[in-house]
Amino acid sequence: xxxxxxxxxxxxxxxxxxxxTEIFFAxxxxxxxxxxxxxxxxxxxxxxxxxxxxxxxxxxxxxGQPISRQDATFQRLIQHLKSVPGVRxxxxxxxxxxxxxxxSSTDFKAGTKSTNSDFYTAGDDMQDVLSLELAEGRWFNRHxxxxxxxxxxxxxxxxxxxxxxxxxxxxxxxxSDNDEYQVIGVLASSYRGRGxxxxxxxxxxxxxxTLVDPNDTTNFDRPRLLIRVQPTATAxxxxxxxxxxxxxxxxxxxxxxxxxxxxxxRMKYALAxxxxxxxxxxxxxxxxxxxxxxxxxxxxxxxxxxxxxRRAIGATGSRISAQFLGEVMVVTxxxxxxxxxxxxxxxxxxVMSIKLPVYLAGMALASMLIYVxxxxxxxxxxxxxxxIQPAVxxxxx
Amino acid sequence: MENILTQSVVRPQVTAATVTASAQPQPxxxxxxxxxxxxxxxxxxxxxxxxxxxxxxxEFVSIMGPSGCGKSTLLSIMGLLDEPTAGVIxxxxxxxxxxxxxxxxxxxxxxxxxxxxxxxxxxxxxxLDNVELPLLYRPGVSGKERxxxxxxxxxxxxxxxxxxxxPSQLSGGQRQRVAIARALAGRPxxxxxxxxxxxxxSVMGEEIMELLLSLNRxxxxxxxxxxxxxxxxxxxxxxxxxxxxxxxx
Numbered sequence: 001x002x003x004x005x006x007x008x009x010x011x012x013x014x015x016x017x018x019x020x021t022e023i024f025f026a027x028x029x030x031x032x033x034x035x036x037x038x039x040x041x042x043x044x045x046x047x048x049x050x051x052x053x054x055x056x057x058x059x060x061x062x063x064g065q066p067i068s069r070q071d072a073t074f075q076r077l078i079q080h081l082k083s084v085p086g087v088r089x090x091x092x093x094x095x096x097x098x099x100x101x102x103x104s105s106t107d108f109k110a111g112t113k114s115t116n117s118d119f120y121t122a123g124d125d126m127q128d129v130l131s132l133e134l135a136e137g138r139w140f141n142r143h144x145x146x147x148x149x150x151x152x153x154x155x156x157x158x159x160x161x162x163x164x165x166x167x168x169x170x171x172x173x174x175x176s177d178n179d180e181y182q183v184i185g186v187l188a189s190s191y192r193g194r195g196x197x198x199x200x201x202x203x204x205x206x207x208x209x210t211l212v213d214p215n216d217t218t219n220f221d222r223p224r225l226l227i228r229v230q231p232t233a234t235a236x237x238x239x240x241x242x243x244x245x246x247x248x249x250x251x252x253x254x255x256x257x258x259x260x261x262x263x264x265x266r267m268k269y270a271l272a273x274x275x276x277x278x279x280x281x282x283x284x285x286x287x288x289x290x291x292x293x294x295x296x297x298x299x300x301x302x303x304x305x306x307x308x309x310r311r312a313i314g315a316t317g318s319r320i321s322a323q324f325l326g327e328v329m330v331v332t333x334x335x336x337x338x339x340x341x342x343x344x345x346x347x348x349x350x351v352m353s354i355k356l357p358v359y360l361a362g363m364a365l366a367s368m369l370i371y372v373x374x375x376x377x378x379x380x381x382x383x384x385x386x387x388i389q390p391a392v393x394x395x396x397x
Numbered sequence: 398m399e400n401i402l403t404q405s406v407v408r409p410q411v412t413a414a415t416v417t418a419s420a421q422p423q424p425x426x427x428x429x430x431x432x433x434x435x436x437x438x439x440x441x442x443x444x445x446x447x448x449x450x451x452x453x454x455x456e457f458v459s460i461m462g463p464s465g466c467g468k469s470t471l472l473s474i475m476g477l478l479d480e481p482t483a484g485v486i487x488x489x490x491x492x493x494x495x496x497x498x499x500x501x502x503x504x505x506x507x508x509x510x511x512x513x514x515x516x517x518x519x520x521x522x523x524x525l526d527n528v529e530l531p532l533l534y535r536p537g538v539s540g541k542e543r544x545x546x547x548x549x550x551x552x553x554x555x556x557x558x559x560x561x562x563x564p565s566q567l568s569g570g571q572r573q574r575v576a577i578a579r580a581l582a583g584r585p586x587x588x589x590x591x592x593x594x595x596x597x598x599s600v601m602g603e604e605i606m607e608l609l610l611s612l613n614r615x616x617x618x619x620x621x622x623x624x625x626x627x628x629x630x631x632x633x634x635x636x637x638x639x640x641x642x643x644x645x646x
Binding site for chain 2 (some may be wrong): 007012274313317319394
């Protein structure tokens with residue numbers, strides 16, 4: 001029967017051309033969307049490398065305080081906030097805090113290997129603040145103050161890029177300015193500062209010593225604080241922190257947000273274009289479905305005599321229904337075959353910078369959706385075909 | 398009502414198969430008090446009115462009557478394509494009223510071959526594929542056997558050289574031969590032919606009639622043919638006339 005269906009469709013190739021074309025385009029659209037969704041899902045389900053619950057971010061404005069005094073004020077403030085009840089740990093960093101829209105990266109090399117990496121500055125308490133887990137070595141501490149080379153903690157991806165088959169701790173790496181750093185620790189996982197939809201890529205942490213450089217008058221990158229609070233912390237603690245900051249710094253302005261809020265904002269920015277794409281594609285697919293439904297309905301009304309004949313020579317109603325459904329599946333297979341040929345060019349040409357397994361998943365997902373869509377569109381017309389009375393249909397011609 | 402016009406015409410050459418059939422008549426189709434009423438909201442049309450008819454094994458019966466007298470409806474009911482409003486149909490002595498759609502389809506596939514006035518060939522399939530069609534719905538018949546039986550049926554109707562042509566490339570007579578080959582491929586006991594020469598000129602009509610006669614004579618196939626052609630009707634063993642849904646006897 002399958003051979004019969006293929007013969008029938010092949011012999012009707014001119015009549016089925018538009019249907020095959022429609023299915024081809026629907027597949028390509030779904031494949032692109034599916035690949036992007038699968039890629040984003042893959043990123044979303046990968047570990048962030050830190051926890052953001054009960055972590056608050058404090059932005060500060062020195063409010064005109066001379067820059068020469070700002071660093072000392074900062075250090076004093078950090079020590080003071082650590083003693084506030086409800087605060088568990090406080091760490092300094094710059095604007096590229098988790099889920100922020102700020103990032104910095106630079107090239108690093110070790111021996112013959114080199115890689116580009118996200119670059120973060122972190123205080124000694126950052127491991128506790130963000131619950132960072134180490135696979136090797138240690139986090140920064142005050143003994144690093146006197147280190148000959150700037151200490152670095154690197155992520156799993158960084159270690160794989162520069163030291164794939166050896167321990168990274170103690171190794172020297174250089175940045176693009178040829179400044180030397182020494183690896184003192186390796187994170188147990190990735191670190192994705194830009195949130196769940198960031199690609200897994202190398203990251204390094206440098207220990208912050210001087211937070212505000214007195215010679216830097218650009219105010220380009222102001223320090224921030226990340227504070228891990230107790231799970232019982234309320235808005236009262238937020239108010240108190242704001243007051244303490246003003247008191248200790250002599251009038252600095254501050255704004256407290258939670259990393260959870262930051263994440264929500266970041267998610268909205270990441271999900272909005274995806275949602276838009278899904279909406280547009282859904283509209284397209286809905287139109288394709290309507291078109292398919294119409295074409296199939298028309299085909300069946302044009303083939304009533306054939307249905308009558310098939311019934312006369314031994315086909316049951318359900319067999320007729322299955323035949324029309326089968327024909328649609330064969331037409332779909334032709335459309336998908338062309339679509340898959342085009343889809344196969346995406347990984348070969350590196351069109352969307354997505355990994356091969358994601359493309360394969362995108363192909364599988366799009367194929368499945370197209371089969372389901374065409375089957376749903378064909379179901380009702382096929383059932384209608386099965387109810388056609390053979391005696392009536394044969395008499396009509 | 399018309400006068401009784403049912404006639405039996407004995408052909409000059411009677412074969413052994415026909416003799417056997419007439420000696421010991423074996424009913425293959427029996428219709429008892431068959432009625433068919435088409436009903437719409439406003440009109441009730443009686444297509445068949447208490448028809449009683451027996452078709453015996455190996456018989457060649459023709460049914461004649463004016464247009465709209467119920468001949469095709471009768472053929473549809475005999476072919477299990479339509480259900481009567483009342484009455485009993487028996488096939489080989491077994492009533493078929495209680496049969497499911499699947500059982501009726503199987504009976505049509507195994508026992509009955511159809512030949513239609515307008516051929517009802519599928520234009521997108523080759524001659525061979527068209528002839529194979531009934532065997533597609535018969536479980537247990539391999540592709541190889543299907544091909545072999547379709548080739549044999551086409552040889553029998555003289556179209557062995559046209560197997561890969563498409564219906565649009567054939568004349569009307571050749572198309573009807575393909576339709577007959579399709580009916581033969583399933584090796585049915587009964588062929589129901591609804592005006593098989595109706596769309597053909599006299600020469601081609603004669604060819605088809607000869608083919609049907611030889612099938613009946615040589616294979617012993619039971620044939621029920623609806624026709625408008627008096628001459629053709631007279632060449633069959635029994636001629637039944639219909640008028641206004643009733644058998645005129």
